[in-house]
Amino acid sequence: MQSDNPTAAILVIGDEILSGRTREGNAHYLSQVLNSIGVDLREVRIVGDDHDQITAAIRALDCSLGGAWDMLFTSGGIGPTHDDITADAVAAAFGVGIEINEEARRVMVERWQARGVEVTGNRLRMARIPLGAALIPNAHSAAPGFHIGNTYVMAGVPEVFRAMVEAVVPGLPTGRPSVSEALEVLRPESDVADELRAVADAFPDLSLGSYPFQSGQRYGTSLVIRGLDDKRVTDAMTLLRERLAL
Amino acid sequence: MQSDNPTAAILVIGDEILSGRTREGNAHYLSQVLNSIGVDLREVRIVGDDHDQITAAIRALDCSLGGAWDMLFTSGGIGPTHDDITADAVAAAFGVGIEINEEARRVMVERWQARGVEVTGNRLRMARIPLGAALIPNAHSAAPGFHIGNTYVMAGVPEVFRAMVEAVVPGLPTGRPSVSEALEVLRPESDVADELRAVADAFPDLSLGSYPFQSGQRYGTSLVIRGLDDKRVTDAMTLLRERLAL
Numbered sequence: 385m386q387s388d389n390p391t392a393a394i395l396v397i398g399d400e401i402l403s404g405r406t407r408e409g410n411a412h413y414l415s416q417v418l419n420s421i422g423v424d425l426r427e428v429r430i431v432g433d434d435h436d437q438i439t440a441a442i443r444a445l446d447c448s449l450g451g452a453w454d455m456l457f458t459s460g461g462i463g464p465t466h467d468d469i470t471a472d473a474v475a476a477a478f479g480v481g482i483e484i485n486e487e488a489r490r491v492m493v494e495r496w497q498a499r500g501v502e503v504t505g506n507r508l509r510m511a512r513i514p515l516g517a518a519l520i521p522n523a524h525s526a527a528p529g530f531h532i533g534n535t536y537v538m539a540g541v542p543e544v545f546r547a548m549v550e551a552v553v554p555g556l557p558t559g560r561p562s563v564s565e566a567l568e569v570l571r572p573e574s575d576v577a578d579e580l581r582a583v584a585d586a587f588p589d590l591s592l593g594s595y596p597f598q599s600g601q602r603y604g605t606s607l608v609i610r611g612l613d614d615k616r617v618t619d620a621m622t623l624l625r626e627r628l629a630l
Numbered sequence: 631m632q633s634d635n636p637t638a639a640i641l642v643i644g645d646e647i648l649s650g651r652t653r654e655g656n657a658h659y660l661s662q663v664l665n666s667i668g669v670d671l672r673e674v675r676i677v678g679d680d681h682d683q684i685t686a687a688i689r690a691l692d693c694s695l696g697g698a699w700d701m702l703f704t705s706g707g708i709g710p711t712h713d714d715i716t717a718d719a720v721a722a723a724f725g726v727g728i729e730i731n732e733e734a735r736r737v738m739v740e741r742w743q744a745r746g747v748e749v750t751g752n753r754l755r756m757a758r759i760p761l762g763a764a765l766i767p768n769a770h771s772a773a774p775g776f777h778i779g780n781t782y783v784m785a786g787v788p789e790v791f792r793a794m795v796e797a798v799v800p801g802l803p804t805g806r807p808s809v810s811e812a813l814e815v816l817r818p819e820s821d822v823a824d825e826l827r828a829v830a831d832a833f834p835d836l837s838l839g840s841y842p843f844q845s846g847q848r849y850g851t852s853l854v855i856r857g858l859d860d861k862r863v864t865d866a867m868t869l870l871r872e873r874l875a876l
Contacts, residue, residue, distance in 0.1 A: 385645075399631075400839055402671045403808070403856065404662035407655075411676075416650035425648045427683070428676035430657075433839075437673070464820035465840045466827040506823035541842055562649070574710035577752035581712040593646055593679075594711045596787055610649065 385591035385611055389559030390454040392418055393427040393445040395438070397460040397470055398540055402432050410459040410545045417549055422559030422612075426453055433461060438473035448533035449477060455556065457549075460540030462529065464506045470537060471530075475514035478532055485513035488528050495526040522547035564610040565621045569628065572596065572603040579627035580607060587611075587620040631837035631857055635805030636700040638664055639673040639691040641684070643706040643716055644786055648678050656705040656791045663795055668805030672699055679707060684719035694779035695723060701802065703795075706786030708775065710752045716783060717776075721760035724778055731759035734774050741772040768793035808837075810856040811867045815874065818842065818849040825873035826853060833857070833866040 394414055400406040411428045418425045427445065431437040438461070443449045446456040461470030475482040488511040493503055501507075510527035513519065520529035520538065524547040529538040531552070538548040569576060573596045584592045590611035597604050607624065611617045640660055646652040657674045664671045673691065677683040684707070689695045692702040707716030721728040734757035739749055747753075756773035759765065766775035766784065770793040775784040777798070784794040815822060819842045830838045836857035843850050853870065857863045 399837060399856075400841060400854070402661060402674070403810075404658065404665050404671075405810070405854065406841070407658045409653075412650065412653045415648060419650050425650075426678060426680075428648070428674075430674035432672060463840070463842065465823045466830050467837075467839055501818075504820060507820040509823075510820070543844070564649075564651075572747075574750060574753040574756070577711045577755075584712050591645060591713075593713055594709070595646060595652070596709065598789070608646070608651065610645075 385562065386589045387424055387559065387562075387612060389422050389424045389612075390557045391424045391426045392455040392457065393429070393453040394425065395441050395445060395456060395458045396428065396430040396540075397433065397438055397458060398430075399432045399467070401430050409542060410540065413542070413546065414457060414459075414549060417553065420561055421553060421556065422561045423455070423556065424559070433467045433469055435469055435473050435476070438470060439477045442474060442477035442535060446477075446533055446535045448535075454534060456535040458535065458537045459545055462510065462527065462537060462539055464509050464527075468509075471512055471514060474532065474535065474537055478514060478516075480515045480532070482512055482514045484508060484511050485517075485519065488513055488519055491521070491528065492526040520548050520551050522551055560612040562610050562612055563614055563617055564608055565617050566609075567607045567621065567624065567630075568597075568604060569607065569630075570599065570602050570604045573605045576605055576607065576628060579624060582627060583609075583620055583624045586623060587616060589613075590616060590620050592620070631808065632835045633670055633805065633808075633858055635668050635670045635858075636803045637670045637672045638701040638703065639675070639697075639699040640671065641687050641691060641702060641704045642674065642676040642786075643679065643684055643704060644676075645678045645713070647676050655788060656786065659788075659792065660703060660705075660795060663799060666807055667799060667802065668807045669701070669802065670805070679713045679715055681715055681719050681722070684716060685723045688720060688723035688781060692779050692781045694781075700780060702781040704781065704783045705791055708756065708773065708783060708785055710755050710773075714755075717758055717760060720778065720781065720783055724760060724762075726761045726778075728758050728760045730754060730757050731763075731765065734759055734765055737767070737774065738772040766794050766797050768797055806858045808856050808858055809860055809863055810854055811863050812855075813853045813867065813870065813876075814843075814850060815853065815876070816845065816848050816850045819851045822851055822853065822874060825870060828873060829855075829866055829870045832869060833862060835859075836862060836866050838866070
């Protein structure tokens, strides 16, 4: 699909994903949010709680560090325990120091005191923020995410991740959301490949995908046409229906 | 976690994942299979139907091409339509040609003829295999995956992916499967961080993770200890319980 939309990557951090213990869902959620504001998600990476892997991935993915994409969103590893190493790895990737952020500390202490929770060193660990980063507030937990370069660092807990995404989205560069039309046919994929290719050739600005499914003993295919322009997508779907004699 | 286990990466290929249309599940499934045979999954990448991105990822991830991990498993993009470009990208990554594989052609034609399905050019497109690759049979569909270098190329359709994984697993190098014990406590993560860190320091060969959850109005934490040695994991859990006065 041709597009001048801003591009993005997601970096998911956590041993529990790679071990199979937890099924990742934050990237799927964010992919839909990004699509709705016209940001083209181009890559997702999942790595473990490993300092060097996290640092290398940030450098590879954030264009402000010479990486491939306009924006990078990370999920996971900013909690209070020893295996939460994302903030340190981000600081290392950007070549900046990391220390207790006074604004983060103030917000967190206020919330904890209101709830009668003791302020401990482990809790304050979550206020350690790379120098130069801006905080990402969230309604759900006291601990903030942060934003440095073109990287947005967010929590892995799904409710908190979503709250941080909501806080971040209004400030993001946006593009034209893609629109799509889908058609299900009860024919195997290889049966409709010629027609699909003919339409793809006639509409090089659109993305045409085919996704096989099984319905009882019959093989079917979902045909999806995606693009930035409503009318082009509709015209392409009309041509596809004609070609398929539907 | 210290381990001499073989390492692996997964590369998921498909625009439909990045657009948010489809929630990825093959990587989660394979992560559990790999864990069960003692292969350490170290990285997952998701890219679109983009030749250069696929090629670059294969080179970065397969150690036989100078990449980071012992084995690479790919999912998606080996069907019969114009957007199925994985086989060509794999051939390019390995610097080999690609042509109709006679064994693949024979198997596919036999199955189609048995089912009374016409043999078309689009169907035969699925028999195009990089030179030097070995086929991965599967019970579910006629079209094979293939294996070249240390890369295993499999279908994206979940049923077919699983059938191919089953065909591949008996031939993989294996290691010691990790074992884990979990403990749920109704205390927030920051409340148990000191105890967790103390146990982590005492058992540097193990991986200790903490995963917050919410239960009604209460915050809880799942504590997971993972390692290769049953007894070490049990000893660490005993120490953790002591530290937490449980």
